[in-house]
Amino acid sequence: MKVTIAEVKDYVGKEVTIGVWLTNKRASGKIAFLQLRDGSGFMQAVVTKSDVDESVFQQAKSLSQETAFYATGIIQEDARSPFGYEMLLTNLQVIKEAVDFPITPKQHGTEFLMDHRHLWLRSRKQHAVMKIRNEIIRATYEFFNENGFVKIDPPILTSSAPEGTTELFHTKYFDEHAYLSQSGQLYLEAAAMAFGKVFSFGPTFRAEKSKTRRHLIEFWMIEPEMAFYEFEDSLVVQEQYVAHIVQSVVKNCRLELDRLGRDVAKLEKITAPFPRITYDEAIEFLHEKGFDDIQWGDDFGAPHETAIAENNEKPIFITHYPTAIKPFYMQTAKDRPEVALCADLIAPEGYGEIIGGSERIHDYKLMKQRMEEHNLPLEAYQWYLDLSKYGSVPHSGFGLGLERTVAWISGVEHVRETIPFPRLLNRLYP
Template sequence: MKTTITEVGNYVEQKVTIGAWLANKRSSGKIAFLQLRDGTGFIQGVVVKAEVGEEIFQQAKNLTQESSIYVTGIVRKDDRAPSGYELSVNGLEIIHEATEYPITPKEHGTEFLMDHRHLWLRSKRQHAIMKVRNEIIRATYEFFNDNGFVKVDPPILTGSSAEGTTNLFHTKYFEEDAYLSQSGQLYMEAAAMALGKVFSFGPTFRAEKSKTRRHLIEFWMIEPEMAFMDHEESLVVQESYVSYVVQSVLTNCKLELKALERDTSKLEQVQAPFPRISYDDAIEFLKEEGHEIEWGEDFGAPHETAIAEKYDKPVFITNYPKDIKAFYMKPHPTRDDVVLCADLIAPEGYGEIIGGSQRIDDEELLKQRYAEHNLSEDAYRWYLDLRKYGSVPHSGFGLGLERTVGWICGTEHVRETIPFPRLLNRLYP
C-alpha cells in the first residue's frame, strides 16, 4: 500500500511504501536508523541487518543526505516517536542519490542558509513553520467564509498609493506610471459597497529601507472590509478572528509546535475579548516606565513591547493622533485630534499584527483630507465616488501574515515565516 507519513497511523502493523528523502541517518554495526521525510511529515525507518540481508542493509548504510527513495516496511506504533509511529524497513529503492548536500546537520550561518533557502525549506524547523503558515491561511478562509464574507482580489498594479506614502515600487504601465500595491484596502472598500462583507488575501510591497527583524519588502496581507459596521464592531471581528486562528493552530499543528519548541501555554490564553488601552493612556504608561516619548509620536518596537508585556494576550491600542495615521481614518466623534482606529499588538515582543480603523464616510471631509495630504483628486476620484453614491459607515483592518506566523511559531526573525523572503539586500533565490 502506497501512502504518506501523515497517513501511516491508518496502517499499523501493515506493509506500506512511502516516497521519501533521507533527512539524516545513524547506524551501528547491525542497525541503521533512517530519518525520513516526504513533505507531509517525518518518520524514523529502522533497518535491521538480520531481517533485510546484507545488500539492503549496505544500501541503507550508504544512503546520502537528501537522496530520494521508495522505502517499504511495516508500520509500528511507538510512543517515543514524535509522530507516534516508526517504520520497520524491509525494502529500499533508490530514486536519486544526492551528493555533497550543502546543508549538513552542523551549524550554518544565517547568510549561508538564506543563500540556500530553496534547500533550507526542507529542514524540520522550516517545514514546521510552513505548515503553521498554511494552517493560519486555511483557518482564515474558514473563519471568513463561515461568517458571511466574500473573497475579493484587489489589483497588485495600481495608479496611486493607499496610504499616501512615498515608499512605493514604481514601474511603467505602458505609457503611464504604476506602482506595486502596498495595500488592497481602498479597492476592498469599493467591494464592500457591492458585497457587504469582503476580505482579500494577497501580496503587498513596501519600499522601506528597513532591516529590522519585523520587516519584509514583500509580505502577505489579509484585509477584511465591512459595510454598515462601526469601529467597535470591527474590533470584535478582529479579536474573534485572531482567537480562531490561534486556536486552530493549537488544535491542528501540535507536532509542528512541538518541533519548534513553542511554549503553547501562552498561545492557549489567546481568547477573545482582548484588553484595550488608549493611545493617551499608553503614552502616560510609557513615560512612567522611563521611555522618552511625547504625545503625537508613533510607537516603535520598544514601546510596543513594553505595552504588550502588561498583558498575557494581544492588546488593542486605540485612538491614535490624526497626524500620524492615514488620510482615510474617521475622526473621533468628540475629539478632532484623534481617529477611530486601533493597532493590535501581539504578546512576547512581536509588535503590531493588525492595523484597522473606521473609514471616513463623509464626502466633504474626505475632500478636505485630500487637500491636507496633497492627494490628486483625479487619481482618487473613484474612491470619493464611494462617498457620493450611497455612503455608509464602514470599517476594516489588515493583518500581516508573516508577523502573525512569527508570533505563533515563536521565531526570532520574520524572514523564516515566508518561503522566499525579500529583504533590503536579498532578491535571491
C-alpha cells in the same frame, strides 16, 4: 501500497511504500536508523540486518543525505517518538542519489542558510513553520467564509497609493505611472459597498528601507472591509478572528509547535476579548516606564510597543491615535477630531503590531478635505471619492500581516523564516 507519512497511522501492522528523502542516519553494528521525510511529515525507519537482504542493509547504511528513494516496510507504533510511529524497513529502491548536500546537520550561519533557502526549506524547523503558516491561511478562509464574507481580489498594479507613494515600488504601465500595491484596502472598500462584508488575501509591497526582524519588502496581508460596521464592531471581529486562527493552530499543529519548542500554554490563553488601551493612556504608561523620548503626537516604535504589551498574556489594542500620524481615510472621533477611530493590535512576547485598522471616512466633504490636506491628486482618487458620494455608509476594516502573525504564533524570532522565499532590503535571491 503507496502512502504518505501523514497517512501511516491508518496502516499499523501493514507493509507500505513511501517515497522519501533521507534527512539523516546513524548505524551501529547490525542496525541502522534512517530519518525520513516526504513533505507530509517526518518519521524514522529501522533497518535490522537479520531482517533484510545483505544488499539492502549495506545500501541503507551507505545512503547519503537528501537521497530520494522508495522505502518499503511495516508500520508500527512507537511511543518514544513525538510522531508516534516508525517503519521497520524491508526494502528500498533508490530514485536519485544526492551528493554533498550543502546543509549538513551542523550549525550554519544565517546568510549561508538564506543563500540556500531553496534547500533550507527541507529542514524540520522550516517545515514546521510553513505548516503553521498553512494552517493560519486555512483557518483564515474558514473564519471569513463561515461569517458571511466574500473574497475579493484587488489589483497588484495600481495608479495611486492608499497611504502615499514614498514607500512604493514605481513601475511603468505602458505610457502611465504605476505602483506595486501596498494595500488592497481602497478597492476592498468599493467591494464592501457592493457585497457588504469582503476580505482579500494577497501580496503587498513596501519599499521601506528597514532591516528589523519585523520587516519584509514583500509580505502577505489579510484585509477585511465591512459595511455598516463602526469602530467598535470591527474590534470585535478582529479579536474573534485572531483567537480563531491561534486556536486552530493549537488544535491542528501541535506536533509542529512542539518541534519549534513553542510554549503552547501561552497560545491556549489567546481568547477573545482582548485588553484595550488608548493612545493617551499608552503615552502616560510609557512616561511612567521611563520612555521620556516619546511625546504626544509621536508614533510608537518597537521598544514602545513591546513595553506596552509585555504585561499582557493576550494581544492588546492601542486605540485613538492622533489623526496627524495616520492615513487620510480614517474617521475622526466626534468629540475629538484630533484623534482617529483606529487601533493597532500588538502581539505579546515582543512581536509588535500584527493588525492595523480603523473606521473609514464616509462623508464626502470630509474625505475630500482630508485628501487635500494630504496633497493627494484628486483626479487619481476620483473613483474612491465616488464611494462617499453615492450611498455611503459607516464602514470599517483592518489588515493583518501574515508573516508577523506566523512569527508570533510559531515563536520564531525573525519574519524571514515565516515566508518561503523572503524579500529583504539586501536580498532578492533566491
